[in-house]
Amino acid sequence: DLRRAEAVLATAVSRSNWMLSHLLVALVGSGLMLLVAAAVAESTYGLIVDDVGGPLTRVFEAAAWHLPAVWVTVGVAALLYGLLPGLTNVAWGCLLVFVLFGQLGPVLQLPQWLLDLSPFSHVPTVPLESPRLTPIAMLLLIAGALVVVGLSGFHRRDLRTA
Numbered sequence: 001d002l003r004r005a006e007a008v009l010a011t012a013v014s015r016s017n018w019m020l021s022h023l024l025v026a027l028v029g030s031g032l033m034l035l036v037a038a039a040v041a042e043s044t045y046g047l048i049v050d051d052v053g054g055p056l057t058r059v060f061e062a063a064a065w066h067l068p069a070v071w072v073t074v075g076v077a078a079l080l081y082g083l084l085p086g087l088t089n090v091a092w093g094c095l096l097v098f099v100l101f102g103q104l105g106p107v108l109q110l111p112q113w114l115l116d117l118s119p120f121s122h123v124p125t126v127p128l129e130s131p132r133l134t135p136i137a138m139l140l141l142i143a144g145a146l147v148v149v150g151l152s153g154f155h156r157r158d159l160r161t162a
Contacts, residue, residue: 019154023078023147030070038063062126068139069119073098075146082153 042059046052077091098118105115115121119139124131 015155016151019078019082019151023074023151026074026077027071030074031067034063034067034070035060058127065126065131065136066120066123068136068143069098069123071143072119072139072146075143075150078150079146079153080150082150082155082157085157 038059043052045059073091073095076094077088080088080091098120101110101115101118102120105118105121119142122135122139124135
């Protein structure tokens with residue numbers, strides 16, 4: 001909500017720093033949420049098989065490999081907010097489509113090129129397969145590019161606070 005941002009942006013805080021602070025919360029917060037989800041999944045599994053803490057590092061590793069895909073979604077939100085602020089909510093739709101493609105795409109027998117549009121389809125299924133660094137590096141580059149373009153657009157656009 002830019003009505004609250006107006007008072008902050010009227011001070012010495014730059015637009016870029018203001019948006020970067022929000023992106024930092026999104027990027028770090030999503031990482032923390034993945035860690036919490038991994039801990040809950042591991043604890044639940046551990047209670048079922050009576051081995052709490054056994055596969056903990058594997059679960060955290062598997063969760064960590066998903067972080068670049070999550071950051072691509074954050075990048076989509078940054079891009080939309082910077083260039084097309086009226087369509088920022090579309091980022092939630094993108095996340096929904098990405099997750100649905102990953103969960104239901106193979107069941108619905110969707111074509112591979114369509115499944116590949118989801119960043120989550122490029123995440124290795126650790127520990128079932130050895131992770132390849134090239135797709136992860138590409139996801140990080142895409143996420144970074146989306147954030148940079150979003151920041152650039154936000155820096156240039158008019159802010160309507162009324």
